[in-house]
Amino acid sequence: MVTKEKLKKEIDKLPQDLLKQVYQFIHSKKGKTRKKNRIRSFNLKGQFDDINIRENAYE
Numbered sequence: 001m002v003t004k005e006k007l008k009k010e011i012d013k014l015p016q017d018l019l020k021q022v023y024q025f026i027h028s029k030k031g032k033t034r035k036k037n038r039i040r041s042f043n044l045k046g047q048f049d050d051i052n053i054r055e056n057a058y059e
Contacts, residue, residue, distance in 0.1 A: 038052065
């Protein structure tokens with residue numbers, strides 16, 4: 001397994017013109033964050049209307 005220190009040493013050895021390509025590659029592999037969708041409750045005209053189900057389930 002390659003460690004962070006080994007990767008840093010190899011990147012330091014690269015010429016300047018290749019660093020831009022390495023930088024673009026690393027940023028393309030980063031995960032993109034997703035917006036969490038709020039789970040809405042059903043409108044049943046009761047005490048559980050307009051509450052966050054997920055938040056209350058973990059309590």
